[in-house]
Amino acid sequence: TQYRYRLDGGAWNAITPVATPIALTLVEGSHTLELVGCDTWGNWQSTDSPTTYTWTVDTTAPGDGQITGQPGESTSATGTDITIGGAGITAYRYSLDGGQTWSGPYGVGTHLTLADLGEGQHVLWIQVQDAAGNWQTTYTPITWTVDTTPPVIHVTAAPPTPTNQTALTVNLVSGEDATHYRFDLDGSGYGSSTPVGTAINLSGLADGAHTLRIIGQDAAGNWQAAASATVLTFVVDTQSPLATVGQTPDDPTSATSIDLIVGGDGVVAYRYRLDSGEYGAETPVATHVAESGLSDGVHHVFVIGRDAAGNWQSESGPTTVSWTVDTLSPLATVTGVPDSPTNSDAATLTVSGNGVTHYQDR
16 A cells, blocks of 8 residues: 655655556666565565566667668669668668658568669668667668669770781770770780770781770769670781882883882882982872982882781881983984995985984985
């Protein structure tokens, strides 16, 4: 019918009717309440064996829980499987891309599974609760980007074509945030993943056409499809060309000038020298070899050609044109001249002379 109590080892309070409840104002921490009762006949429960209750008051909001399985900053995955836990954490609730409109609560044994997330940035808020029922009051959102679009690799400069280089360097730039690449040369298969800051170094290239295919990977893990690879084609040509010379002068000739046309398979430019002179500057094939004021005698023009790949015809094996300039008048001689006087009314004369090929008479 009556009771007395004490809190946390303090003094016992006054005798109180059982109809009067115990009202306590408590601070955080562990508390122990001890009670003894008295029955109608005046018998008191011994204070050596009181009825005892022990509990903990916890009004402090928990901090961040332990979150595992959250996505990286950029990912190609359209779903997540997140686990929430931590010391003293019993439940959680979350909000996705909608401010703080909470879903849940859920027990910490329940995974947070998200699916069918669209491309773009997502923001996930997770609020945890402890065993005392306190909800977390400050929390940091998890932010990430879903990216399912493959990147495209770009190069700063394609290999020149044609080229006489058997070793080439191809520098890459990030396309659509590509971070890595793989390449395939002439169908040999794609190699290992390499950061885009590392150039492609090709060596030992054989003469002929080559095809370089490059695929990129972005930070989300998306690979550029092989079917849409960045493709570079080029031709390696290390063979020296052979210049041809047209519009050559007669041999011999009385002309003291020449106007030669240079050509040849793949020849785009040339250099030449006249007689014992030096080779002149590189000249496009559209420009003729023009010389004038040539002296009498034998002359030689030596021509070497260059192709589009940069290969030069060897100076030791030039294309050569030789001819003779002869501007001196010949002296005709005549044999079979009749006696003078003669009684013959016919004569047969033979014309010749050093270098004479034709004659006129009057």
